[in-house]
Amino acid sequence: MRILKCHIENFGKLSNASFDFTEGCNVICENNGWGKSTLATFIKVMFYGFDGESKKKLAEKEREIYRPWQGGVYGGQLTFEVDGNIYTMLRSFGKKEADDEFVLKDEATNLSVDKFSSNVGEELFKIDSESFKRTVYISQNDCTTMATDSINAKIGNLAENTDDINNYENVDKRLKDILNAMIPTRITGSLNKIKKYITQLTEEVKEAESIDKSIEEITNRSETEKEKLNCLKKRREELANEQSKLSAAKDMQVKKEKYNTLINEYNVRLNEFEKEKSYFANGVPDETLLREIIAEASGLEALRQSVRIYEPTAEECIKYENNNREEFSNKDVIEKEISRIHSLANSRNEKKSMLSMKKMELTNRQTLIMDKKNKFDMMLLVLGVVMLVLGIATLIIADINIIGILIIVTGVVCAIAGLVIKGNRSKNYSQSDSELILQLENEIKSDEEFISESENEIKAFFEKYSILYNENDTTSQLYELRNIIKECEVIRKKISKYNEAKDRLEGEREKVCAFIRNLGFTPAENLIEQLREMQNKMQKIDLCNKEFRKALNAKEEFEKNENIQQLINIDTISVQGQTSMEELTEEFNTIHHQIENINENISLYNKTLDDYRIKRDDITDKEAELEKLKLEYAKGVKKYNLLVKTRELLNEAKTSFTAKYMQPVMTGFAKYYKMISKSNADAFCIDANINLSVNEMGMPRDISSLSTGNRDMIGVCMRMALIDAMYKEEKPFVIFDDPFVNLDKDKIDGGMEFIKEIAHEYQVIYFTCHNSRV
Amino acid sequence: MKIIHVADLHLDSKMTANLDNIKAKERRNELLITFNNMISYAVKNNIQAIIIAGDLFDTKNVSMAAKNVVRQAIENNSGIDFYYLKGNHDAESFLAQLDPIPDNLKLFSGDWTSYDLEEDIVLTGVELDKNNSNSIYNSLVLNMDKFNIVTLHGQESEHQKKDKAETINIGELRNKGIDYLALGHIHTYKKATLDARGIYCYPGCLEGRGFDECGEHGFVVIDIENKRCQTTFVPFACRNLYTVDVDVTGSMSTVDIAEKIRGLLDKKDYSPSGLLKLVLCGEIDVECEKDVDFLSKRFESGYYFLKIYDETKLKVDYNQFALDESLKGEFVRTVMSSADLTDEDKATIVRYGIQALAGEELN
Helix, strand or coil: CEEEEEEEEEECCEEEEEEECCCCEEEEECCCCCCHHHHHHHHHHHHHCCCCCCCCCHHHCHHHHCCCCCCCCCEEEEEEEECCEEEEEEEECCCCHHHCEEEEEECCCCEECCCCCCCHHHHHHCCCHHHHHHCCEECCCCCCCCCCHHHHHHHCCCCCCCHHHHCHHHHHHHHHHHHHHHCCCCCCCHHHHHHHHHHHHHHHHHHHHHHHHHHHHHHHHHHHHHHHHHHHHHHHHHHHHHHHHHHHHHHHHHHHHHHHHHHHHHHHHHHHHHHHHCCCCCCCCCHHHHHHHHHHHHHHHHHHHHHHHHCCCHHHHHHHHHHCCHHHHCHHHHHHHHHHHHHHHHHHHHHHHHHHHHHHHHHHHHHHHCCCCCHHHHHHHHHHHHHHHHHHHHHHHHCCHHHHHHHHHHHHHHHHHHHHHHHHHHHHHHHHHHHHHHHHHHHHHHHHHHHHHHHHHHHHHHHHCCCCCCCCCHHHHHHHHHHHHHHHHHHHHHHHHHHHHHHHHHHHHHHHHHHHHHCCCCCCCCHHHHHHHHHHHHHHHHHHHHHHHHHHHHHHHHHHHCCHHHHHHCCHHHHHHCCCHHHHHHHHHHHHHHHHHHHHHHHHHHHHHHHHHHHHHHHHHHHHHHHHHHHHHHHHHHHHHHHHHHHHHHHHHHHHHHHCCHHHHHHHHHHHHHHHHCCCCCCEEECCCCCEEEEECCEEEEHHHCCHHHHHHHHHHHHHHHHHHHCCCCCCEEEEECCCCCCCHHHHHHHHHHHHHHCCCCEEEEEECCHHHC | CEEEEECCCCECCCCCCCCCHHHHHHHHHHHHHHHHHHHHHHHHCCCCEEEEECCCECCCCCCHHHHHHHHHHHHCCCCCEEEEECCCCCCCHHHHCCCCCCCCEEECCCCCEEEEEECCEEEEECCCCCCCCCCCCCCCCCCCCCEEEEEEECEEECCCCCCCCCEEEHHHHCCCCCCEEEEECCCCCEEEECCCCCEEEECCCCCCCCCCCCECCEEEEEEEECCEEEEEEEECCCCCEEEEEEECCCCCCHHHHHHHHHHHHHHHCCCCCCEEEEEEECEEECCCCCCHHHHHHHHHCCCCEEEEEECCEEECCHHHHCCCCCHHHHHHHHHHCCCCCCHHHHHHHHHHHHHHHCCCCCC
16 A cells, blocks of 8 residues: 555645655655644544544644644645555545545546545554554654554454454453442442442341331230230120119119009099099089080079169159059050140130130120220230230240240230221121120130030049149140150069069079089089089099099000019019119229220230331331342342453453564564664563563663663664554555654664665655755 | 132232332232122122132231222122131231121131031131141041031141141141132142042132232132032133243344244233233353343333343353454453353353443343
């Protein structure tokens, strides 16, 4: 494999620079600052990209270090040959890796190919960037080397199978991390944590024994209490039975007493009832009838009152005796008689009046006839006026109508007669005087007769009724008679009602008395009182009857419900002889209280037991967890131990594996060492890790103790020995970036010889700043 | 007369050995539901008595829910008599809270207790403890004219073991006139001849709880007529557990192993409600890529619960590495030459080393 040419667009200080490379040695001798290291880095970057991408500081980032000073496209191209094919890779670099661009072209076709990816370095050389820098890229200040995994793999010519050895460091680190995470001896180790938890659980589980003991003890106590409880319950049951029996006996006793009481009550009520009933010798009357009789008896007083009201007084009796006539009984007849007498009296009076006038007329006529008769008309007129006045006065003052009217009529007649007489005097006087006088005389006579007869009749009428007759006051007398008749009528009616009431009173009373007599009693003066007493008695009898019935019913009901014979047979003395109910109750209560206390204790024991059992269950869980953890721990420890062993054996294998390739590397080193230093490398030795040491003063010393020049020389030799061991067939290019700057003059010659020598096998790109090292 | 013989219900069992808290709680509830379903079965099938031959509960501390379920089941089914013989897991705390004890709950004690189930059927039982475990055999006297059921809770044995309260000496119970020996304690159904006259039977647990209780579970129905009985095992568990060995010999990758598991599961056709434990066995190459977590995730969705145990042996072909010029080859050869390691450890170390070199998980 060799580089043919490269072109740098911009990279660090280099810009638009092209370089061609030939087989063998390509020397680039330029002054310091020309950009040799930049070119060397460009070649490395073209194959591997930038290092230090993960560095935080910009100064440590290769991408930043070589960012073009003058700006422009950051990148370039490089043409190389491998296996007879020529490829050109073009790279441009952005601000970050993701912005980078990579193109690979086959020079034969000028087409892009994917023979290699952007990781072309690793794909070509089978080593990583770090290993590349330590072998084929030998920079000015980093000549020393040590084998990396890639180098070891390459040395073993295991280009096709380098994953395992390449990855050894990671594997070892991973195993170390896993073991550290598990380690039982550190607190951070998972096994240690499990162990700690196991210890904790073991301690907790130890409590099980004490808890079991407590459970057993509490269970025993609880059992003892339960036994006590059973005894007490048994005794309580016995007491309850005794109480029950005693209570039953007491009940029977009470019942018996109650029965006796019922019988006594019954007898008392019966006696009372019979006694009350005996009041009525002829049997207890019907209450309704008695009430009716009482009502009737109450009506007797009203009748008695009526009798008293209608009873005539002595005066009335005398008056009635004296005045009453048979005729009065016929009211119409007597009234007609009185009216007739009254008419008769009126007629008489009229006759009397007319008689006077007739007599006066007769006189006048006679006067007239006898001269003196002229004055007669005047007298009649005066008389007439006087009578008229008198009649009016009588009407007004005396209120005697008939008389007044008669007087007025008489007066009017007199006046009219006077006027007529006066008027007729001149013309009639002479012709009929004699006839008129006669007629008048006849009439007077007739009237006088009538008056006389009437008088007699009226007088006889009044006398009949023992009324002193007064011919001038017949009307008043008749009025008086009417009053007498009326009075007699009143008295008669009263007497009639009196008699009627009296008869009724007697009848009613007799009825009541008959009722009383029928009951076997002699009617008392005050019947009501007597009847009321009877009624009261009846009410009392009824009450007694009710009480008696009640007592009877109670007795019968009791007899119906209870075994009377058993009650009668109760031995009262034996009941009284037993333990008293109070004593039994007291003992029962005491035991009940004790049972409650024991139940409370048992309940507490149970609660405590429950608590302990919960704890015990927890511990059982913990025991199970402990067992599980112990298994897990044992399994973990086994795994840990096996992993430790795995790591040890893997390390042993790696050592053994790499040891096989120590000799070729050592041979190569000795060859190149002799080539440069002109002396043998006998004092040097190499270990399985390709670490070189030098024997000085009898002891193997690290090459870091040597001078810088020697270190560089040894490093270059070691690198070339490694490259020889790594690449048996296809030889890579080797970059030397002025590696002999620290060497002595004679050793520089050796170095030049070394370059010439290796240029036979390798394409060498050798940078130097001085012709002395060309 | 029909009788249910059930035992080892282990109500209130924690169920957390394999399951997470949510599923464990679900399974605890399922234990109670199965118990109730069994009562419903009894009602529907005219069962007159249920013999609970021990371990009704799992712990001494019974939850209130479990107590209530059992109490209500007994109280609400007064037509069925429950004959409850306490086992080594049962506690008094359940009975202590039953005050009064229901009439249809019949109990046993440390002395032989007999109940006449019918005129000719007698149930006799005793609760074993360290005091009576040796003496019960001589004190058992049965009426030979009756159909005798005897119930006990303990491990069957042909001989009495010292200081083992839970041991039932089957030999001592022969020729005692027992027709049916109703036992409890063993969690798998078992029926065997006791003597010329009788049989003994473990109904197993009602519901499997862990992978040590795989297979079908339920109870036994005893049908007695004219002093002759027929017994039927009734599978009744709502879920069954299965342990399945999967031979993955020759597999070189997780995909190969998954195919073998798939093939076996398809063939067996386990119920999706089941709980499966797959045990990978056989020999696999030390370089076989195997991801058990992936396999668990791959198959767990098909079942109520599934877990995979890796019990495969590693096979190392040492000849394969004899000329292997690599660190791996050197490593295998180095391990091979280690005299202080067992073959198993060597295989494991080789696997670890190869996995480490390949950047794989170390398992």
